[in-house]
Amino acid sequence: MRVLVKGAGVAGLTVAWQLYRHGFDVTITERAEKVGLGASGFAGGMLAPWCERESAEEPVLTLGRSAADWWEAAVPGHVRRRGTLVVAAGRDAGELDRFARRTSGWEWLDDAAIAALEPDLAGRFPKALFFRQEAHLDPQRALSALTAGLEEARMLFLFGADGTPDAARYDRVVDCTGAARIGSLPDLRGVRGEMLYVETPEINLSRPVRLLHPRHPIYVVPRGRNRFMVGATMIESADGGGITTRSLMELLNAAYTLHPAFGEARLTETGAGIRPAYPDNLPRVSEHDGTLHVNGLYRHGFLLAPAMAGEVARRLLAEQAQPERRAS
Numbered sequence: 001m002r003v004l005v006k007g008a009g010v011a012g013l014t015v016a017w018q019l020y021r022h023g024f025d026v027t028i029t030e031r032a033e034k035v036g037l038g039a040s041g042f043a044g045g046m047l048a049p050w051c052e053r054e055s056a057e058e059p060v061l062t063l064g065r066s067a068a069d070w071w072e073a074a075v076p077g078h079v080r081r082r083g084t085l086v087v088a089a090g091r092d093a094g095e096l097d098r099f100a101r102r103t104s105g106w107e108w109l110d111d112a113a114i115a116a117l118e119p120d121l122a123g124r125f126p127k128a129l130f131f132r133q134e135a136h137l138d139p140q141r142a143l144s145a146l147t148a149g150l151e152e153a154r155m156l157f158l159f160g161a162d163g164t165p166d167a168a169r170y171d172r173v174v175d176c177t178g179a180a181r182i183g184s185l186p187d188l189r190g191v192r193g194e195m196l197y198v199e200t201p202e203i204n205l206s207r208p209v210r211l212l213h214p215r216h217p218i219y220v221v222p223r224g225r226n227r228f229m230v231g232a233t234m235i236e237s238a239d240g241g242g243i244t245t246r247s248l249m250e251l252l253n254a255a256y257t258l259h260p261a262f263g264e265a266r267l268t269e270t271g272a273g274i275r276p277a278y279p280d281n282l283p284r285v286s287e288h289d290g291t292l293h294v295n296g297l298y299r300h301g302f303l304l305a306p307a308m309a310g311e312v313a314r315r316l317l318a319e320q321a322q323p324e325r326r327a328s
């Protein structure tokens, strides 16, 4: 079966990878000049289904708990299994208890245990939640590695102006174009996420750290070589313009609360991505006008794209075995 995958973000690339593994003849088309320039390029890359359960439905945990294994198999060496640390400033200590009530898979740490895990946070927080089973990866690097693997397997990528092949030449089209489908896919909306990168040699972290706050919770994800990603706002908007000064101040203030060394850090990059989301904030594989759509990955693209790719593969394998099963 010849399949055209539209969009080379995390959804499209994981679908392409999964279909390639099942022997489909796949072409990927991407309107940008390279992969990962959509929302996927702005992601924290946290594979954190237990933490995310705080504000997400059960499927985020059940579908997301095997994501780290999927990524490790697809791009060996890119997954860091160091867990997630969740802290709160003294005045927000109640936020930690609330977070603990809404989640599972954690253990309480006291200040000595925090210092043992993250020496640079010694003495800063009296207690923390540690989600030992969680993992993270660098989205840009993971997507580049996935792309390199697909190119090595001779998968055809069509970028930019060449990215408009004749869909009629394919047996199936899988649309993974994310926020570009807002307005044409029923109920799909955008949730703007702003983020930034800072660089400082003054602090070292080994794992993502989430700082709880009633209005401005943030996370800091270490990227190595003194770089840290700080994210992210959650704004009901499909405006993909640059970060606002207000968001910049709020993110930097919160990072400074996590550790004053961030006050001396260099700001190296800012950005905003549009998370495509359905009303229940869960992703879907759906069929519209003969095209399969993988969309609505919201804040769980890296976490849930493998499960969505698995569902696409199951559907297409079933159709291949029994063409009459194809939905109309």
Ligand SMILES: Cc1cc2nc3c(=O)[nH]c(=O)nc-3n(C[C@H](O)[C@H](O)[C@H](O)COP(=O)(O)OP(=O)(O)OC[C@H]3O[C@@H](n4cnc5c(N)ncnc54)[C@H](O)[C@@H]3O)c2cc1C
Pocket: 006, 007, 008, 009, 010, 011, 012, 029, 030, 031, 032, 035, 036, 037, 038, 039, 040, 041, 042, 043, 044, 045, 046, 047, 163, 176, 177, 178, 179, 180, 192, 193, 194, 195, 231, 232, 233, 272, 273, 274, 275, 276, 294, 295, 296, 297, 298, 299, 300, 301, 302, 303, 304
């Ligand atoms: C700040 C931020 C932090 C995040 N952190 C995390 C995290 O820690 N963990 C996690 O799991 N998720 C995270 N997410 C969510 C995740 O990034 C998204 O869910 C995910 O990127 C959505 O992927 P996608 O492939 O659907 O969309 P995109 O990445 O936007 O990809 C869509 C692609 O389709 C292309 N395209 C559009 N139209 C066409 C067309 N007509 N033809 C061809 N190509 C087209 C676009 O150029 C783009 O490359 C975060 C998101 C943001 C914004």
